[in-house]
Amino acid sequence: MVTPVSRVGAEAAAEVHAVVSAAFAARPVLDPPADALSETPESIARALSRHGGLLATVAGKPAGALLFAPSDGVVFLRRFGVAPEAQGAGVAGALVGAALEEAAKGGFSGVVVLAREELPDTIAFWRRHGFAEIRRHAPYVELARWLPRAYPAPDADTMRGLGSQLAGILRAGDLVTLTGQLGAGKTTFTQGLGAGLGVRGDVTSPTFVIARVHPSLADGPALVHVDAYRLGGIDELDDLDLDTSLDEAVTVVEWGEGVAEGLSEDRLEVRIVRATGSDAVDEDPRQVVVLPVGPRWRGVTLI
Numbered sequence: 139m140v141t142p143v144s145r146v147g148a149e150a151a152a153e154v155h156a157v158v159s160a161a162f163a164a165r166p167v168l169d170p171p172a173d174a175l176s177e178t179p180e181s182i183a184r185a186l187s188r189h190g191g192l193l194a195t196v197a198g199k200p201a202g203a204l205l206f207a208p209s210d211g212v213v214f215l216r217r218f219g220v221a222p223e224a225q226g227a228g229v230a231g232a233l234v235g236a237a238l239e240e241a242a243k244g245g246f247s248g249v250v251v252l253a254r255e256e257l258p259d260t261i262a263f264w265r266r267h268g269f270a271e272i273r274r275h276a277p278y279v280e281l282a283r284w285l286p287r288a289y290p291a292p293d294a295d296t297m298r299g300l301g302s303q304l305a306g307i308l309r310a311g312d313l314v315t316l317t318g319q320l321g322a323g324k325t326t327f328t329q330g331l332g333a334g335l336g337v338r339g340d341v342t343s344p345t346f347v348i349a350r351v352h353p354s355l356a357d358g359p360a361l362v363h364v365d366a367y368r369l370g371g372i373d374e375l376d377d378l379d380l381d382t383s384l385d386e387a388v389t390v391v392e393w394g395e396g397v398a399e400g401l402s403e404d405r406l407e408v409r410i411v412r413a414t415g416s417d418a419v420d421e422d423p424r425q426v427v428v429l430p431v432g433p434r435w436r437g438v439t440l441i
């Protein structure tokens with residue numbers, strides 16, 4: 139069933155307040171109590187008139203709500219709640235999806251929530267929706283999901299340029315995973331990264347070696363270029379006896395999806411995509427989609 143979710147302002151304060159009060163009253167009693175319980179229709183109206191919120195309905199009745207609170211380029215979701223009688227109807231997931239869309243439209247770099255440490259189910263809910271813990275300040279756990287950015291890459295030079303620009307936000311210990319079809323431009327992108335980092339040696343397809351190390355020409359991090367196709371798992375990287383430690387290098391894994399997941403909580407996922415799948419590049423130019431994952435990217439502005 140599709141749950142309709144609408145963007146609302148102060149006009150919906152009474153409904154939002156009713157949902158939030160019912161949702162938070164139904165939760166376990168916490169010490170200190172959830173601030174949400176002290177909201178009034180007036181305080182909700184003030185928050186809604188400033189930054190708006192979302193209201194989900196089931197069979198025409200208010201079923202879930204949240205308030206937006208932008209701060210420093212990200213948007214916090216506050217007072218996220220589903221009415222007890224509407225639990226299990228997919229309302230929470232629909233709210234998360236709509237919030238991510240709104241945040242992307244608003245040009246925010248991420249969506250952040252605060253969850254109470256005492257509520258592991260709530261924390262697990264956010265993790266299932268792609269949020270990762272970025273810090274703790276008792277009694278809260280702060281979780282964030284960053285938003286992907288897409289950049290057009292109509293030709294190989296643009297692809298190299300994007301890699302080179304992205305190198306500007308990378309530092310030692312970072313992991314970049316690169317995915318895209320055969321011939322998508324993954325190695326071309328990595329050449330740009332290498333140029334941007336100022337490393338030695340031509341970056342070529344690592345097809346005949348599992349990993350190649352390009353030392354820095356200055357005193358920056360080396361570039362470790364890995365062909366994950368030939369790698370059983372990233373632990374094997376540790377066994378390769380590269381003459382650099384991954385903590386001191388920027389590691390780029392081609393075909394990194396799957397292999398790289400789980401190995402590092404922090405990573406920059408780069409996907410090279412074509413919208414229609416047509417082989418004619420003029421009709422269907424490539425796009426580079428960059429998705430930061432994990433706490434490392436808090437406060438980092440993408441290119």
Ligand SMILES: Nc1ncnc2c1ncn2[C@@H]1O[C@H](COP(=O)(O)OP(=O)(O)OP(=O)(O)O)[C@@H](O)[C@H]1O
Pocket residue numbers: 291292293294295296297318319320321322323324325326327343392419424
């Ligand atoms: N954005 C782009 N638009 C059009 N052509 C591109 C683009 N980026 C790279 N190319 C060209 O596509 C070809 C394949 O590029 P590349 O070797 O980088 O792909 P790859 O994804 O690494 O391939 P493989 O899957 O074999 O590892 C090259 O000829 C390259 O110049």
Ligand SMILES: [Mg+2]
Pocket residue numbers: 324325326343344392
């Ligand atoms: Mg390649």
